[in-house]
Amino acid sequence: MTRRTTYHVAGGSLLVEARDAWSADAVDALFAGWYLTPADDAGGVPTAPAIVLESGAAPGAIPSGLQAFDVAGGGTCYTDGRASYIDIAGSIVAIGLPDRADVEVWVDDPLPLESPALTRLVTYALSAALRQRRRFELHSGAVIEPESGTGVLIAGPSGSGKSTMAVHLAAAGWPFLTDDVLLLGVEGNDAPGTTTDGVTAWPLRRRFAITPQTYAASRFLQARAALEDLEVQEGKRPFTPHAMFAGGFRDRCRPGVLLFPELTGEARTAVARLAAGEAMARLIRMSPWSCYDRATAPQHLAALAALTKQAVAYTVRAGRDLLEPSASVDVVAGCVREAGDR
Amino acid sequence: MMHVQMSRPFVALALIAGVAVSASAAVAQTAPAKAYAMTVKNDDGFINVTLKARKARVADIASDLGKRLRADVVIGKDLAQDTVTLDMPSSPLEAVLQSLAPRVLVDYEIRQDARPLPLAIHLLAPTDTEPTANIVQRGASQGVVISGHTEETASDGEPVTITGDLHQLSIAAKNQPLALVAMMVADMLGVTLDLNYPAGELVVVDVDKLPAEDAVLSISPNIRMHVRADLSRAERTPIKLIVTRTDARAAR
Secondary structure, three states: OOEEEEEEEOOEEEEEEEOOHHHHHHHHHHHOOEOOEEOOOOOOOOOOOOEEEEEOOOOOOOOOOOEEEEOOOOOEEEEOOOOEEEEEOOEEEEEOOOOOOOEEEEEOOOOOOOOHHHHHHHHHHHHHHHHHOOOEEEEEEEEEOOOOOOEEEEEOOOOOOHHHHHHHHHHOOOOEEEOOEEEEEEOOOOOOOOOOOOEEEEEOEOOEEEOHHHHHHOHHHHOOHHHHOOOOEOOEEEEOOOOOOOOOEOOOEOEEEEEEEEEOOOOOOEEEEEOHHHHHHHHHHHOOHHHHOOOOHHHHHHHHHHHHHHOEEEEEEEOHHHHOHHHHHHHHHHHHHHHHOO | OOOOOOOOOHHHHHHHHHHHHHHOOOOOOOOOOOOEEEEEEEEOOEEEEEEEEEEEEHHHHHHHHHHHHOOEEEEOOOOOOOEEEEEEEEEEHHHHHHHHOOEEEEEEEEOOOOOOEEEEEEEEOOOOOOOOOOEOOOOOOOOOOHHHHHOOOHHHOOOOEEEEOOOOEEEEEEEEEHHHHHHHHHHHHOEEEEEOOOOOOEEEEEEEEEOHHHHHHOOOOOEEEEEEEEOOOOEEEEEEEEEOOOOOOOOO
């Protein structure tokens, strides 16, 4: 069987082709966790698949002599600057091969649907397909300051405090997008979903996830019965935020503030403004594909640079006070006010 | 077809070449071909070639030269069957190349504090088509942020500004990521950019009206430039910028 499904994402569309039943199940299981909405109608949707997923297929041989580098989470990417192959435990994500779909995923043996390796494979495939459509993934949460409507991005690696800040701001009534992964796009990309001039951010991951340590330290979270019995998965307690926070969900925002948190364990939080160059440097280090994927690197770097021009950046040395929603609001609202006065 | 008069009997020349090999540095080797004798010597990046040939096929010499230089040597189709007779004492590589073909293009890699490294050599007849150099249209990289950064206020740090042309290039950047500066320079020059690692390190650049090669190399020791030199016309054209760690020939 071959199943083709068009998904709406970040103001655009992706046609995904699953070539067998396992692949269709894998797509369904993984895409359900992201803001990828199956299209109801076929009008205006792409006809060429952006992603093809196939199991039981012997991966094609990776050509020799390619540049190789490690990818996050385990695996190796081989590239000649045009075509790339990401090898994760013998399964391959092939990107930009001539006469192929934009991205193809060849899984040697069908993996369990909950397998972290499968998640990484499909994540890399989705990210590559989105980059080709000028949507660039950023490891960042996002909320909206309710009075001004300013989008606040909270960027950083795992463990930096993104979710902690996003959860407590959402608890204070700020509309939220995501606590972990979003997509950036710049005006001029022909995206019908772009809201205003400049950079737009869309959420990608649906669920929030907090660490047991954050839960244990936050009286606010402990007071939420819905969080009490959550199962810990991969070191975190994932939950669906939509019914939990009164401020509600938003499907996009215009970033005006860019925060780089760092958990310090100290009592008080300290905030410092970052120059645009330093903010850009941090974004580049967080976004290695902005350099490694040569086909999209100029546009990717341009999007990151546009973000640092549009948004005022701050480092947030996050103290324990941010575990109270009101304190989180005080700190971040101060950044929003200062950015607005710029 | 090009002929240079042979000054000595070929047999004697072969013997001389053999002596030269035994007395030279490790780089020098004896060419196996019968119709010519060649030594190649690399002294700290200065490449000198001794070549004596009698009705030797240019293609054979080129192939041999490519192996010794570890460079790609490409012969134009209209030159492939030509032979050459010449006697070149130890001479710079470029001079020898120009004695082999009417038109010579050399693609070099240049970087800070090093002699240009020949990567590819194109030996062409006047009727041969120049090979493409992977040059993109100026502005094709869609550096849509350039105007934004040039408009930054002083409180955000100095702007990144790139003005001029190949002959006089000015670059000013204060604490900007190398990847961004390189992208903007590549866009300005209309060349492709290879980023071999997430080059987020901040650079400070302040060069005014330097030749493009000098201006670009001043950005960082981690930036390299590929240029195409047309030896016949004394022209040099940038082809590509590469950002790579200086301590690693191949990026991880």
